[in-house]
Amino acid sequence: MPRSFLIRKYCFSKKQWKRQLESQAAFVPESFPEAELPAQSHGSALTHRAPVLLISSLYSLPAPLSPVSLSPSPRGPMDLSSSPSCSSAEDEEDGGRTSDPPSPEAIQSACSESYCGLSALSCHQLPSARVLPQQQTPSLPSDASTRPVFHCKDCLKEYTSLGALKMHIRSHTLPCVCPTCGKAFSRPWLLRGHIRTHTGERPFACQHCSRAFADRSNLRAHMQTHSEVKKYQCGSCSRTFSRMSLLNKHSSSGCCPAS
DNA sequence: CTGGGGAAGGGGCCC
């Protein structure tokens, strides 16, 4: 069941992004953690994503921004209240607490990225954001005429809700920073899971063997290995697999040329 | 090559 129905992906996958960024970030010295810190996230991200920004600018041709905005929403700090390591990031991102204008507006940041609301912009955490009047109806190539669409101008992903967009933008700002290694994450619980890789904590134990896992989903996947009935079956050869990824790999390897 | 573990990302749901 696809959970991505809210989103249409135009460009790179996140992993592809990551590789792209990492390849371009080869210059980053031993101080790499700082390179991923939220304080610089928008700047560095923009630097790394310059090619896509060029593409995204296409959406801003007629006006600084397009999409129809839902009701403007005051936003709180972008999160991480629970994570100590995120406190600095929170501090740095606290600039979005100011009240929003009462009407939907296209907002463009100083770096020419545009968001569909002040909230989204605040998530982006640009210090010199300015509010621009929406002068025309959205000229989106999609179904913007039927329902609101929120764009991430960083990567062109579209969302049908502001909350979803906000959540997504965190994947660019990466406000949660591991105090141990400096790796940055979009959400506090992702950071918590990552910290387990440092502490070795494995709270999810398999009831059938002695194995334990740091991640519940990994335990769930592991449980499939104990199951006699594999969950994922090849439609052609009826071979079963414990994971969809294995089935996909199996399919793409040629067993099911038709599919 | 395949299967499994580890790590991580992201949307949805609930409070």
Added chain:
DNA sequence: CGGGCCCCTTCCCCA
């Protein structure tokens, strides 16, 4: 509305 959690998914690596 936002935060936290759940669940699913993907990618990488290794045996």
